Amino acid sequence: MLSKTLSKTTQGAELQELIQMAESAVDEGADTNADGRNQEHLDAIDQSRQPYLLAVGTRNSGIHAYFIILDKRALPCKSTSALGAFDELFKTHFVFVIGFGIDPDYQIDIINELDFANAIYGITQVAGLHNNSKAFLFRDVGRAVHMPAHITEKVVELFRSKSEFTFLASIQQKSSTSGVIFSIHESEHSYFELESSGLREEIRYHYRYKGKPRSESFPYRLADGQWHKIALSISATHLLLHVDCNRIYERVIDPPQMDLTLGSGVWLGQHSHKHGLFKGTIQDVKFIFAPNGYITQCPNLNRTCPTCSDFLSLVQGIMDLQELLAKMTLKLNYAESRLTQLEACRCERTCSANGVVYRDKELWVEPENCRNCGCMNGVVECRRIFCLPANCSEDSLSVHVEGTCCKKCRPKCTYMAQTLSEGQRVLTKRCTECKNGMMVRVTENCPELNCTLKEQILPDNRCCNICKGYDFCSEGLICGENSECKNRNTRAECECKSGFASIHGDSTYCEDIDECATQMHYCQANTACVNLPGSHRCECLPGFIRVDDYSCTEHDECASGQSSCDDNAICTNTIRGHLCSCKPGYVGNGSICTAFCEEGCRSGGTCVSPNTCVCPSGFTGLHCETDIDECAEVLIQCHIHSRCVNLPGWYHCECRNGFHDNGSYLIDGSSCIDIDECATQTHTCWNDSVCVNLPGGFDCMCTSGPACSGDCLYEEGLKHNGQEWNHRLDRCSLCSCKDGRTFCRRRECHCADPEADLFCCPECDSRKSSQCLHQSGHILYRSRDSWIYSCQQCRCLDGKVDCWPLACPVLACKYSALVEGECCPHCVTDPCLADNIANDIRQTCQDPAGITRLSSATWPMPGSPCTTCKCKNGSVCCSVELDCLQNN
Numbered sequence: 001m002l003s004k005t006l007s008k009t010t011q012g013a014e015l016q017e018l019i020q021m022a023e024s025a026v027d028e029g030a031d032t033n034a035d036g037r038n039q040e041h042l043d044a045i046d047q048s049r050q051p052y053l054l055a056v057g058t059r060n061s062g063i064h065a066y067f068i069i070l071d072k073r074a075l076p077c078k079s080t081s082a083l084g085a086f087d088e089l090f091k092t093h094f095v096f097v098i099g100f101g102i103d104p105d106y107q108i109d110i111i112n113e114l115d116f117a118n119a120i121y122g123i124t125q126v127a128g129l130h131n132n133s134k135a136f137l138f139r140d141v142g143r144a145v146h147m148p149a150h151i152t153e154k155v156v157e158l159f160r161s162k163s164e165f166t167f168l169a170s171i172q173q174k175s176s177t178s179g180v181i182f183s184i185h186e187s188e189h190s191y192f193e194l195e196s197s198g199l200r201e202e203i204r205y206h207y208r209y210k211g212k213p214r215s216e217s218f219p220y221r222l223a224d225g226q227w228h229k230i231a232l233s234i235s236a237t238h239l240l241l242h243v244d245c246n247r248i249y250e251r252v253i254d255p256p257q258m259d260l261t262l263g264s265g266v267w268l269g270q271h272s273h274k275h276g277l278f279k280g281t282i283q284d285v286k287f288i289f290a291p292n293g294y295i296t297q298c299p300n301l302n303r304t305c306p307t308c309s310d311f312l313s314l315v316q317g318i319m320d321l322q323e324l325l326a327k328m329t330l331k332l333n334y335a336e337s338r339l340t341q342l343e344a345c346r347c348e349r350t351c352s353a354n355g356v357v358y359r360d361k362e363l364w365v366e367p368e369n370c371r372n373c374g375c376m377n378g379v380v381e382c383r384r385i386f387c388l389p390a391n392c393s394e395d396s397l398s399v400h401v402e403g404t405c406c407k408k409c410r411p412k413c414t415y416m417a418q419t420l421s422e423g424q425r426v427l428t429k430r431c432t433e434c435k436n437g438m439m440v441r442v443t444e445n446c447p448e449l450n451c452t453l454k455e456q457i458l459p460d461n462r463c464c465n466i467c468k469g470y471d472f473c474s475e476g477l478i479c480g481e482n483s484e485c486k487n488r489n490t491r492a493e494c495e496c497k498s499g500f501a502s503i504h505g506d507s508t509y510c511e512d513i514d515e516c517a518t519q520m521h522y523c524q525a526n527t528a529c530v531n532l533p534g535s536h537r538c539e540c541l542p543g544f545i546r547v548d549d550y551s552c553t554e555h556d557e558c559a560s561g562q563s564s565c566d567d568n569a570i571c572t573n574t575i576r577g578h579l580c581s582c583k584p585g586y587v588g589n590g591s592i593c594t595a596f597c598e599e600g601c602r603s604g605g606t607c608v609s610p611n612t613c614v615c616p617s618g619f620t621g622l623h624c625e626t627d628i629d630e631c632a633e634v635l636i637q638c639h640i641h642s643r644c645v646n647l648p649g650w651y652h653c654e655c656r657n658g659f660h661d662n663g664s665y666l667i668d669g670s671s672c673i674d675i676d677e678c679a680t681q682t683h684t685c686w687n688d689s690v691c692v693n694l695p696g697g698f699d700c701m702c703t704s705g706p707a708c709s710g711d712c713l714y715e716e717g718l719k720h721n722g723q724e725w726n727h728r729l730d731r732c733s734l735c736s737c738k739d740g741r742t743f744c745r746r747r748e749c750h751c752a753d754p755e756a757d758l759f760c761c762p763e764c765d766s767r768k769s770s771q772c773l774h775q776s777g778h779i780l781y782r783s784r785d786s787w788i789y790s791c792q793q794c795r796c797l798d799g800k801v802d803c804w805p806l807a808c809p810v811l812a813c814k815y816s817a818l819v820e821g822e823c824c825p826h827c828v829t830d831p832c833l834a835d836n837i838a839n840d841i842r843q844t845c846q847d848p849a850g851i852t853r854l855s856s857a858t859w860p861m862p863g864s865p866c867t868t869c870k871c872k873n874g875s876v877c878c879s880v881e882l883d884c885l886q887n888n
Contacts (some may be wrong), residue, residue, distance in 0.1 A: 053089045055082070103290070106162075108145075108155060110182070110268060110285040111136065115159030117148045117324045123269070129170050129227045135283035137544040138179075138269040143277075147266035152604025152759070155184065158289045159191070163258065164235035167194060171230065172281040173223040174198075175354035177280030178802040180271040181230075182285065186264045188775075188790050189213070191257060194232060197801050198223025200796075204243070205232060206805075213791050213820055215805035218249045223280075231294035245298035245665040246652045251614070254836070275775060275801060284798040300665060317628075349378030360393040369481040370405030370509060382533075383505070384480075384511060395437055397421050400508060402478065411437035431463035455755075460491045467752070480509035482534070487688065499534030524551035547574055566593040587814040589829060596814060599623045600838070607838060618650050641696070642669025658696030684712050686742050700740060712737035762798025772796035775790035832877035845871035 054074065057063030066077040067083035109813035111134055114120050120136065124145020128135025140146070146154065159165070169181060169307035176198040182192040188215065193206040218241055222228050231242040234256060241249040262835040267286060269278040275853035288296060295301055303690035329631035351358045358364065358375040365372055366382070373382040386407035390398035397412035399421045410422040413434035420426065420434040425442070432439045449456060456465040459472070460819050472492030473485035479494035481882045482564050483502075486495045496510035503511055515521040517538040523529045523538035527550070530537050540552035547553050557563050557578040558571035565580035569590045572579045580590025587596045595610030604837045605613040605624030630636050630651040631644035638644045640654035643653045653669030655661055663672040675685040677698040678691035685691040692699045705771035710721035715728065719737040725743055735744040758765040765783040772781045775789050781796040788794070794803040813827035815834035828834055839855040846852060847859055853871040861867035866884035870877050 013657065030523075055085075060308075070741040096398045106289040107293075108151070108158070108287045108288070110284070113151045114145065114147070114268065117151065119146060119148055126281060128281060129172070129229075130283075131437070133284055135170075135281050137281050138278050143270065143278065144273055145268045145270065146642050147268075147278070152264065153262060154265045155266055155287065156264060158185075158263055158287070159258045161291040164233070164289070164291060165254075166231055166233040166288045166290075167193075168231050168284060168286045168288065168293065168297050169229075170225045170227060170283040171196070171222065171278075172225065174279040174532060175223055175225045179221050179269065179277045179280075179799065180267070180276035181269065181278060181282070183267045183269070183271050183276065184260065184264055185267075186261055191260050191364055193271065196222040196278075197804060199797065202804070203230075203243075204241070204804060207256040209257055209459055212258075212835075215792070216251065216253060216256055217805055220248060229284075229297055233294050235291065240294070242294050242301070245301060247650050250650075255853055276771065277800075298665060302665070317633050320633065351375035351378060351380045353380050353667070367405070371481070382481075384509060400478065405509075413437055413439050415439050418463065425463050426461065427458065427463040438867075448484065458491060478508065482510040483507050496721070522550045526552040526554065537780055540729045545573065564591050568595075585709070589813075594814070596840075597838070599625075637668070639669040639672060641672035641674070656696055684742055689740075710738075710740050712740060712742045714742055732757070758798075763882065765798055770796075770799045772799060772801050775801075831872040834872070837872050840873050843874035845874060845876050847876075 046529050052069055054067040054069050055063050056065045056067065063082075064080070066079070066082070067074040068077060068085075068089055069075075074809040079085050101843055105711040115134060123138050125137055126137045129710075144865050148219055157403075167182065171181060172180070173196055173348050176751065178197040178199055181194045181196060184191045185193060189208060190206040190454065191208055193204075195204040195206065196202075197204065198221070201219065201223075203218040203220050203222060205216045205218075208607065216239065220243060222230070222243070229242075230243050231240075233240040233242075235238055237252050237255050239251045239253050240247065255314050262859040265272075268278050269282055284297075286296075335846070342726035347463070349360050351360075351362075353364075353373065354366070356364075358380075359376055363372065363374045368380070370459055371382045372386045373380055375381075385405050390407050390409050392398050395411065397419065400411050401408045401410070411434075412422070413420045415426055415432070415434075418426065420439075422434055422436075425433045425444075426439075431442050431444050433442045434440075442463075444463050449467050450464065450671075451467035455468050457468055458465050459470075470487075471854070472487050474693045475492065475523075477485050477492045478483050482500040483494040483496050484645075485492055494507040494510075496507050497516075499513055500510040503509055512531070512533050513520070514531045516531045519534050521538070523536075526541050527538040528541060528543040530539050538550050540546050544552040544554055545556055548554050553573060556573045558565075558573050558727070563571045563578050563580065565578070566582070566586075567586065568586045569580045569582050569588075572581065582588050582590060585595060585597075586593040588594055597607035597613060598612055600623065601607045601613035602614075602619075602624045605615045605619065611622065613622065613624050615621070618628055618630075618836045620626050620628050627646065628635070629646045631646045636644060636651055636653075641659045642653040642655050645652045653667065655672035658677075659672040660675055660676055662671045662673050674693070674695050676693045678693045683691040683698050683700070687797045689700035692701050712719040712721070712723075714735070714737070719725065719735075721740070721864050724734060724736045727735050730744075733744045734747055735742060747757070747760055749762065749764060750756060751764035758767070758770070760768065762783060768785075770783040772783075772785070773779070774781065774787070779787075781787065783796055783798060786793065786795045789803065792803040792805055794801055815827040815828050815837065817833050818825040825835065831837060837855075843855050844852050845855075845857075847869070848862055853859065855871050855873050858868055858870045858886035861869055861878060864880075867878055868881070870879075
């Protein structure tokens, strides 16, 4: 007899059923010639498939041998029992898929396919991360690297027939650039697109779910000029992202749409002809349509279950957390007892000003701010010192004199229709100064300026030029408390703060604007406006209660019990009635609130009861929102040459400074080896000093002479200690020498500076050549302009477009739906209209036959073959398939 079972992960009753099938498979007329039958079966196999079990025997109790069929070969099992044979089958399946590689029919080497089809226009072959495969430099703008029709057809067919895949690539992206690594899309519909944004330092995965766009963003910097290996694995709703063989992110997402159309375009290093152009080198681009495809890139990650040591470390971590919780409980109890004692105290309202505490109704003078102040019921109230008009004569001018609050009369000068006060200067052929009402020639030695003549300006009432951008306020211009110094082009002047106005047109001292008296407030009915320094507040009239910051109401439906709110809702009184909102842990419209996980379970957690989530490994918290810091909790131990770096739900042992990985990327960081700066000539020793390699660094030893000066060796030249210079290969970087070491950093961008380097600061560029073309090809945008396209926020920088997923608000409702043409979902009350529902197995439905159906179960409507019904949390939702109606 022959019995065949496809290998799959089974457990419990399913495993027992498979074993019984193998033991009871009987063909009473079976030929007892096992070898001949085996050969006939092997010859009948027409395609490569995963290993399965073949049982041979004459009757149900006479199975005498088991074979594992692998690649048209029959491998005899060592065990003669069904259970032992299945154990060998599972091990063979694991070795076949993981150990000996993936079935060639289920993987695509994108770069090899492109090279073979000669579809590499616009890219250049260069040296890659290794020499085992070809690497290509993506640099030219006029490139078009997309798959020919026969490769596209193969990709589409694999996507249609599989529910899980892994995308692999090795990339070296130019620093601070953005671009698409790989894209499969039709028109504006992206089925699979992986993008790296150097501007926002994140990785983005774009896909579609039920015909609607979806995006996932992962904060991570790939665009740093270094080589990185990236692996994105999708298995139904499970997403796993590896970078450099480290598990960076793991999420539960909406299942991606796999039914790709033959009209889809498959692109490498770009989204289309003119958009999403990747800048850098790409190597080893593959699609693997099998489980755990990332292991082909990083074999050392072949570990799925925790060891006993891992388990004991987790137990110890839980015990430490319990001890910490007990200590915090004791501290909280002590704090509550202290608060109880304080509540019995009677406090006197005081005021604090300038480090001094004043009692209620105490008065004082602040001469530096020119005001009289007092403490009134716990609030400091100040008024400016009143100044009488100066009443100066015609040959004098009222000016501010240092050390006084009021203006004083001082002699003035008139020169070429210009009025000058005492001490002010003017430059004609010579420098003259106003002294005692007369213009007197003075001699002034102007300092040497560190700027060109074009960058120099002449300030008001001065005789010496200064450089543009000079900080006039640093000279100590006196401005009152309610005003602040502002730099203008040729002088500094005082400007009133928001909520204050100048006195008699002089902004040196400003007074509060009384919004209440000037009717510039927003207080509504049943309120009284109360002026405050720089602002105001709306106080409720006696007998009224507050609704919001600007309005009050007389009747409180919430307090009187006349509301329509659910017992598990919060009632908020309004002017025209009241509002109901469900309490935390409940969702609904307020009139009806049901227990649920209000914020959902994040990080892949599962909601098992109201406000209770079961979190995956690496996360904790009420909603699984808190990442367990394995490094801080000392749950793991990294090698001495590496340091622990916490990641969401995981950790990573990163090589310390002075060490680098030997290429094996071991989890505990033991693959980090010392960098010999002396042998690699990356040290900065100079003159008579000798480089001595140290673990994680080096030292410069002086053997003779006084030449160990702290100077730096840079590009076969000498830079002195403390010297700064422009980087030869990167004009956007500034380098400096300090104590024998060279440091380089990015220049800061100041768009207000007309001399700003637009190459280094593309966000400051307003030239036409830096404009961007909208994806539709009909609109031009300037650099720094933003717009929304296909539910993405896009921005133009230096002629390049960078787009990222549009941020949608978090909805605090039970059901939501996304309307066609909109980007963000909105709340709905009918579960049948909802797009996404977290199924609650406790809420069941009754079908027309009286059968109880669990939530998410579907069944055909009796008598209507084109109608399908589904149970959605207790509600029966039926829909009609139009294609079915047209075909019947």
